[in-house]
Amino acid sequence: MAYISDRVVHDADAHIMEPPNWLRDHADPALRDRIERPGYANELVQTGDGDPYARSAGDQERIDEVFARLAERHRTDEFLANEDVDVMNRKNFAATGSFLAEDRPRVLDFIGVQSQLLFNTFHNSRLYQWEHQPDLDLAYGTARAHNRGMVEFCSVDPRLLATCYVPLADFGRASAMAGEAIEMGAAALLVASGCPAGHSPSHVSLDPVWRQAEEAGIPVVFHVGGTGDLIDRAYFDNGLPIPADFHGGAENFRSVDYMAIPFPPMQTLATMIFDGVLDRFPNLRIGVIEQGCIWLPSWLKQMESAMDAFGRHEERLQKLSMRPGEFVERQVRVTPYPTEDVGWVTDQIGPNVLLFNTDYPHVEGGRRPFERFEKSLGDRSEDIRQRFYCDNFVDLMGSGVAALV
Secondary structure, three states: OOOOOOOOOOEEEEEOOOOOOHHHHHOOHHHHOOOOOOOOOHHHHHHOOOOHHHHOOOOHHHHHHHHHHHHHHOOOHHHHHOOOOOOOOOOHHHOOOOOOHHHHHHHHHHHOOOOEEEEOOOOHHHHHHHHOOOOHHHHHHHHHHHHHHHHHHHOOOOOEEEEEEOOOOOHHHHHHHHHHHHHHOOOEEEOOOOOOOOOOOOOHHHHHHHHHHHHHOOOEEEEOOOOOOOOOHHHHOOOOOOOOOOOOOOOOOOHHHHOOOOHHHHHHHHHHHHOOHHHHOOOOOEEEEOOOOOOHHHHHHHHHHHHHHHOOOOHHHHOOOOOHHHHHHHHEEEOOOOOOOHHHHHHHHOOOOEOOOOOEOOHHHOOOHHHHHHHHHOOOOHHHHHHHHHHHHHHHHHHHOHHHO
16 A cells, blocks of 8 residues: 555655766766766665765765665665565665666655656755856756756656756856756756846846746746855854754754745745736746745735835835735745644645645655644645645646646
8 A cells, every 4th residue: 555545645845866977977078077976975874885985975986886786775675575665764865766767656656646846866056056156158067967867867757747957147048948948848947046146036037937937837946955055154163062963964954054944935036026027927836845834924924014114115016916925825835844834834824835745765854744744734624635735736837747637
């Protein structure tokens, strides 16, 4: 029996785990030597491979050996015998279909979801950093490599929905990259939730990007990691021992920087709403993925307050056809963390915004997200549940899931 078996569910946040040569292999030959391989820290712990050299990008031969052993382990009778019951327990590279694309369709069957919107694991912050340095050939070249890799992985099953990255640093190149990604088969355009270098995400010269997404019937999505440092690093210099993160190590977020995760999408979305992007493109959908939801009620109140405070003086606000909250209800969809009170947030903002997700195969998603969300939803109606687990995702994805509904 599948992990979720009694309703139609779509997974709005899931991931691939990119092997060390993934981005290089999909890059144009002239660019490959300029792309450093990602380092691995605690993402390999669950694999049972004790090679400490495998956690560094520097020792290529050793880490290649580790990944060869890991692929072999995923083919053993012992691994395959329990993969259905262990689908939510195995995490990162130890999880079925985390890096072997041909195995991923079984994951959807084992979990019991109709589709998964797939994101990278190791490259969001790198793509953002490349976008914010002077060499835009590198920025757009690595984005193209990322998009090829995502589309290729998802090509094994139409239920796997690829996100393709579009750097917004250069207006003309951004428009061209959006068109290329859509032609390639993108189910969603992934953009940084932080501000592009040198101009606002609401700049009118980016309208061709939003127009192409709207016309193709696919969303624009933000994802955690698409920024620089969330907070000043000095906040961590407190003279106390460093606490372990979700992985038991030091490389991921903790309580202090967790508080700052929603800041970039809050500012970016508010700017796009106030500057009329959602008004100019009323059928555009925007997804805020793995950046929590508990901030939504106060953020909506703050935007309404800004509208009231500045509406008499700012012509852009006077021209808006709706209130900020109405734009959000119509066009913005958000994934909660399983630790957040989804029922309470729904009571505050209405049933049309939040999306079920597993964060598979990441540790942060937990082993029992469905049970956690169900507990939070409590005695809310079946209509609210239907929207949370299915309908809001279908509305977000448009043509990306049309054939699956």
